[in-house]
Amino acid sequence: MNLQQSAQVYEIPHQITYYECNELGHPTLSMVMSMLAVVADEQSDALGLTNEVIQGTGGTWVIVSFNGNLDLHALNVGDTVILGTRATGYNRFFATREFWLRDKDGQKEYARVTSLLAFMNLTTRKMEAIPDKLITAYQAPQVTKVPRGKRPKRIPADAEVMGKQYHVRYFDLDVNHHVNNAHYFDWLLDPLGERFLTSHQLTSFSIQYRHEVRADHDIDSEYVMATPLNSCHRITNNGELCTLAEFSWK
Amino acid sequence: MNLQQSAQVYEIPHQITYYECNELGHPTLSMVMSMLAVVADEQSDALGLTNEVIQGTGGTWVIVSFNGNLDLHALNVGDTVILGTRATGYNRFFATREFWLRDKDGQKEYARVTSLLAFMNLTTRKMEAIPDKLITAYQAPQVTKVPRGKRPKRIPADAEVMGKQYHVRYFDLDVNHHVNNAHYFDWLLDPLGERFLTSHQLTSFSIQYRHEVRADHDIDSEYVMATPLNSCHRITNNGELCTLAEFSWK
Numbered sequence: 001m002n003l004q005q006s007a008q009v010y011e012i013p014h015q016i017t018y019y020e021c022n023e024l025g026h027p028t029l030s031m032v033m034s035m036l037a038v039v040a041d042e043q044s045d046a047l048g049l050t051n052e053v054i055q056g057t058g059g060t061w062v063i064v065s066f067n068g069n070l071d072l073h074a075l076n077v078g079d080t081v082i083l084g085t086r087a088t089g090y091n092r093f094f095a096t097r098e099f100w101l102r103d104k105d106g107q108k109e110y111a112r113v114t115s116l117l118a119f120m121n122l123t124t125r126k127m128e129a130i131p132d133k134l135i136t137a138y139q140a141p142q143v144t145k146v147p148r149g150k151r152p153k154r155i156p157a158d159a160e161v162m163g164k165q166y167h168v169r170y171f172d173l174d175v176n177h178h179v180n181n182a183h184y185f186d187w188l189l190d191p192l193g194e195r196f197l198t199s200h201q202l203t204s205f206s207i208q209y210r211h212e213v214r215a216d217h218d219i220d221s222e223y224v225m226a227t228p229l230n231s232c233h234r235i236t237n238n239g240e241l242c243t244l245a246e247f248s249w250k
Numbered sequence: 251m252n253l254q255q256s257a258q259v260y261e262i263p264h265q266i267t268y269y270e271c272n273e274l275g276h277p278t279l280s281m282v283m284s285m286l287a288v289v290a291d292e293q294s295d296a297l298g299l300t301n302e303v304i305q306g307t308g309g310t311w312v313i314v315s316f317n318g319n320l321d322l323h324a325l326n327v328g329d330t331v332i333l334g335t336r337a338t339g340y341n342r343f344f345a346t347r348e349f350w351l352r353d354k355d356g357q358k359e360y361a362r363v364t365s366l367l368a369f370m371n372l373t374t375r376k377m378e379a380i381p382d383k384l385i386t387a388y389q390a391p392q393v394t395k396v397p398r399g400k401r402p403k404r405i406p407a408d409a410e411v412m413g414k415q416y417h418v419r420y421f422d423l424d425v426n427h428h429v430n431n432a433h434y435f436d437w438l439l440d441p442l443g444e445r446f447l448t449s450h451q452l453t454s455f456s457i458q459y460r461h462e463v464r465a466d467h468d469i470d471s472e473y474v475m476a477t478p479l480n481s482c483h484r485i486t487n488n489g490e491l492c493t494l495a496e497f498s499w500k
Binding site: 186 | 267268269275278280281285287288327414419420421423424425430432436439440447
């Protein structure tokens with residue numbers, strides 16, 4: 001099934017189902033981010049870096065941020081796409097990974113996403129150095145400074161925000177007992193409402209995960225329109241900032 | 251990609267991704283029901299009965315009920331399964347369809363689900379006779395009486411119910427501008443809570459759709475434990491009964 005597979009690049013085909021799509025028949029950002037997570041997991045598994053091996057070091061990968069450019073309106077239910085990923089660099093504490101979603105012929109790219117990852121000790125819940133045995137197999141360059149990506153603009157303190165409250169549900173939890181990082185996008189975007197979401201196309205986004213949202217919590221997803229085509233978002237839990245995000249539209 | 255395909259039986263392989271699975275790494279009922287809907291749609295498309303052809307008659311299929319037996323705990327992230335379906339019978343107003351989810355070798359069945367369908371006029375929103383041209387291609391037998399399946403037990407009027415309220419979100423809507431029938435299972439099951447859901451396995455279910463839940467509505471999902479291993483559920487919207495369901499556990 002793998003079209004291309006080396007230590008560096010990993011790709012899989014995927015047919016877009018209707019339950020991965022929104023009202024307009026285009027894949028949702030949360031589903032696309034879930035698909036990309038699958039490719040990363042499959043690459044790690046193929047390199048022998050399974051969840052058991054990773055957690056056997058006493059730690060786990062944590063996603064710090066994503067940045068992406070998108071054209072998901074060009075995709076429809078039933079389309080077959082190629083999902084791809086490669087590790088792009090790392091230093092002692094951070095690693096970067098790149099993802100893409102393209103057509104079979106390599107003529108058109110629908111998404112290009114970069115992620116910044118850190119490594120967390122499962123006992124202390126603090127960041128620690130990335131174990132060599134978990135990173136060398138990806139054959140990414142070791143670098144002095146890892147690019148952090150564009151940071152989401154913050155909502156100004158005096159801004160009048162719009163928003164909704166959400167409750168974390170049982171089915172939001174994944175096999176690692178965490179809320180799947182991709183679910184945050186549904187909470188972030190839903191408050192924009194049907195009228196906005198059906199009349200605008202997402203062109204780029206950045207998201208920063210600060211604190212984890214946990215099972216059974218109530219969260220507030222708030223936003224302001226910084227410009228008519230630029231929205232700044234935050235997710236808070238009891239006033240604690242969990243996630244910052246920024247989306248650009250056309 | 252189709253392992254078997256005739257006028258009657260349609261099957262496709264599917265690899266179970268982590269975002270189709272719950273905390274325990276097993277596929278969720280809502281995701282399994284979404285997968286089965288995909289097989290039914292693909293069969294209809296393969297027979298030339300696309301959404302355009304169906305809606306060209308001025309009507310649309312409506313799911314009245316599902317009944318199913320399940321062993322989803324035997325399935326894990328990464329497993330490849332075969333999803334299958336066939337039309338099983340019809341009369342003037344109702345049709346039945348059967349679904350299964352099995353392993354590649356045909357040794358083990360993980361789900362067997364039957365559905366009862368009716369045909370609704372898109373203008374009057376009332377049931378009408380199934381157009382011949384939409385049903386004959388499936389080559390199912392024409393019958394006098396279509397089996398209705400087991401009806402979910404109702405919650406007794408004086409029962410003390412448990413429950414939660416949910417708001418229908420933008421991303422709950424599918425390309426037909428309806429809440430995907432599969433989403434109801436997340437609303438139905440979530441109120442049972444993590445402790446119950448991680449310590450029990452679903453063995454069978456029945457669900458009846460009475461009234462559609464619509465975008466932006468608030469719904470109440472309530473249940474009682476009829477026995478320690480049998481739960482009766484209902485979804486209401488402003489007091490109007492939308493869905494009845496019953497689940498059996500072990």
